[in-house]
Amino acid sequence: MTAKPWRYLRDRDVQVAAAVTVLVLLLSAGLVWLGYVIHVWRIAARSPLVPSRRMIVLVFGRHLVRDAPGPDYQQRLARALALVEQGHANHLLLLGGRSGGQQSEAAAGAQWLRQQGLRGExxxxxEQDSVDSLENLRHARQLLQADASLPPVVLLTSRYHLARCCMLARRLGFEGLPIAAEPTLPLRPRYLARLLTEASYLMWLDLGLRWAALVGNTRMTARIS
Structure with missing residues (x-):
């Protein structure tokens, strides 16, 4: 799921992170943002299609279209199904609560997979309670954590979304391997715009956390932990 960040803007910590980000952006004449763009691009372009070993696969949801998975989400689900069929996975965890439809993103994804022939074994x-990628991972951690340890997982999502998911997963203690939904990085203008938007989200998150660590604001750092 990729919920819009604007719903958080009333939060004081988020406002501080936004102010720090704008200041850094201005002082660097945009060069810092360019660095995040390159980082997001590299992860999007270089992430593999299969893991090197069998792991639990976390499949990130996406806003439903008429209560069913849209094109982006279908690509993620199709990649998960391919991993199962190729013997790379036998445990899928679908992430995503309700995003305006009658059912959750996870439930819609499960229905789609079964319709496509997912084996019963x-x-x-x-995970049906989250509203954004951070909550996706927090709830996944609750489901998977045993004896204070987490198993290694695959982070399966669209290429433009991988960098942010990797960053959040590290913060929450996951050993996560990014796996791309799309066979190759699309170069369509709309897709490139998504990459640039993701770079902005990532810069906002990362610089806010760095500022919080610098000034000792444990409340801010605890927001993503």
């Missing part, structure tokens, strides 16, 4: 779990 595959372990399929649903």
């Amino acid at each position: 595959v372990q399929l779990e649903l």
